[in-house]
Amino acid sequence: MQQPIEVFDWHRILIKELPWTFLGEVAFRTVFMFIILLTALTVSGKREVRQLSIYELVLVIGLGSAAGDPMFYDDVPLSSAVVVFVVMMACYKLVTYISDHYGKVRNVLEGTPVYIVEDGRVLIDNLKSEDITREELFADLRVQGIRQLGQVQTTILEPNGQISVFPFKEGAVLDGLSIMPRLLDARTERLTTPGTYACYTCGHVERFDQPVDAPVCRHCGQTKWCMTVRDT
Incomplete structure (x- = not known):
């Protein structure tokens, strides 16, 4: 007992x-x-x-x-x-x-600071090496008032896990991939209308002058695209 x-x-x-x-x-x-x-x-x-x-x-x-x-x-x-x-x-x-x-x-x-966005394009390999998803990156950018990747000149992942965002100066903003959820949902593989499109995965921007079916992004190899947007 x-x-x-x-x-x-x-x-x-x-x-x-x-x-x-x-x-x-x-x-x-x-x-x-x-x-x-x-x-x-x-x-x-x-x-x-x-x-x-x-x-x-x-x-x-x-x-x-x-x-x-x-x-x-x-x-x-x-x-x-x-x-x-x-x-x-x-x-x-x-x-x-x-x-x-x-x-x-x-x-x-x-760790060391890692560049994850440059000139409006996501550096996918760097993002993967840091075990961060594209969705997490986009959420962090939206918190800082970013609406599309063409606004971003450079984004750096700091050793403490936070991101530093350096936007383009006013007047230098590029056409880019919208990071707003509803516009991202409009991605497609069939580009039926000529125009400027951004890769859904990395944000690489390319102009297509004629309709094309499932073009491959030269930077990340994906085939989904969204119409670009511009914020000045």
């Missing part, structure tokens, strides 16, 4: 029945999990690390878990949580120090 819990039993609260040397194992476990979290978030890509740096996200996950368990479970000693906090903070400080002083390490862990 389980013995009733004695309230404010400080030995149970601080260490329970474990030996104090067990805290060394807790420190090792924490370092191990810090490395696992850092590796997982590095591999997962920038999409998962929006706004927070990868180091801050690892710290938040690790400290959140360490802080939560001792609050609810009587069999988790406070001393273990304290060791986790200390070791996590030490790992965080060490990794950020190394990152600040060694550019190659920083580039591996955080």
Whole structure:
């Protein structure tokens, strides 16, 4: 029969029945999990690390878990949580120090800025390498007031997962692919009317002077097109 819990039993609260040397194992476990979290978030890509740096996200996950368990479970000693906090903070400080002083390490862990739109055209290969969908890109552009790709001179995916958008100056806007959902739904493979069309996938703009069936985009190889629009 389980013995009733004695309230404010400080030995149970601080260490329970474990030996104090067990805290060394807790420190090792924490370092191990810090490395696992850092590796997982590095591999997962920038999409998962929006706004927070990868180091801050690892710290938040690790400290959140360490802080939560001792609050609810009587069999988790406070001393273990304290060791986790200390070791996590030490790992965080060490990794950020190394990152600040060694550019190659920083580039591996955080990544580098990546161009994903240039001159109104989506760089599909770069988008795929960063594990970001075209729909996610278009949503981010719409949030920043962009209605069609011809407005965009350059878009850069930053290491923290956010995008920086540099529009064309007034008067230099190009014909481009509309990124408004309803206009995107009007895509077609059969171009029955001569005119200027934009590739549905990458936004490459091309003029067709006669009707054509399923023309292939020279940049991404797709065959769906939309009529271009222009915003000045």
